Amino acid sequence: MPTANRRRYEILYPIGKGAFGTVYRGRVLGDGGFTKDVAIKLLRSDLEDAEDFAARQRDEARLLGLIHHRAIVQVDGLVRLDGRWAVVMEYIDGVDLRQIRKRADIPVACAVAVVREVAGALKVASSARKLVHRDIKPSNITITRAGEVKLLDFGSAKARFDQREARTVNLVLGTPHYMAPERYKGVDGPAGDVFALGAVLGELVNGDRLPRPPMKSSSFPKYLDGVRDQLVAKGVHAEVARLVTDCLVADPEARPSAGEIATRAWELERELSGPRLETWAHGVVDRVQEELGHERAALPEPMVLEESDDTPAPELVPPPPPAAAPRRLGTSTAATLGAAGMLGLLLMLAGGALVLVVLFVALLGGG
């Protein structure tokens, strides 16, 4: 039943589909004719541990709400629509880097400018709130017609990682082409995002995905030689190639920080010739959007969904502890089970003691 303070969401058409749900272009319909353009990621209803997944997304969405950076997509929150969880976000009228890379060559100066923006966003997120993205990849970076860069999916990356981690080690492999070797051992800090960003830059200037990084550190010298050769063969500017390979080293401590990448990218942009991101984006975003048009068929009629009663009230969560401490895979589950086990044992002991006291009293009473 419609109520005054419950919002309604109009679902217009699908923008794209990912592993955890479908993203729709939508509109929030509020009181007094208020409307707002949004993107709505409707999470798949068959997700295992959906509640857990949703709770993590909610926490991350709240933390993200406290960070303001022009390259970080604002997340409005998590709501329950038609019995399913939905992430409501700022709608970005643009196309993602995977879609662009498949259809156009990206000028090196533009690729470097994109990386500068993403690095700036990562720096702010990790220094202000200790947030690590964990799933930096081309489909999570969007460019608008005006040349703005927007980083998507901060929350779901963490949720996805934890969810997979809790199940099986193999499933930790989120997007292997962008995965730092330490992540396979459960080490999960800002340097992992730097590694992925290096892989993205390499892919953009190479025009194709780089070879998949090895899992073992000992295989890195050979891997890095291969990447360097490939970029040199493509005629990539030597300093740009060096920025890529510096990010892709096996030792997380030896990688540049996000802040250093932003500075280096800024300096490189001034040296590189070619169009500026703002100028180039204008034409390419229009073209790619047009090509994608057929995939974004409008629904015959917009679907209107209403927030359900069980949407939890917003509440603030404290910032998470620093993410740098190495953690074995599955520790969180083990810790939870361990704590539950201890509690169970204590309860059993307490129960046993109570039974003995009752027996003792009964015996005394009887005697």
Ligand SMILES: Nc1ncnc2c1ncn2[C@@H]1O[C@H](COP(=O)(O)OP(=O)(O)OP(=O)(O)O)[C@@H](O)[C@H]1O
């Ligand atoms: N806020 C948004 N505004 C506009 N487009 C968006 C928004 N969020 C996501 N998209 C687009 O929707 C599509 C699907 O995104 P989604 O995150 O579900 O999957 P993905 O990133 O492609 O893959 P994966 O599930 O492996 O992360 C992508 O093309 C993405 O760029």
Ligand SMILES: [Mg+2]
């Ligand atoms: Mg995504």
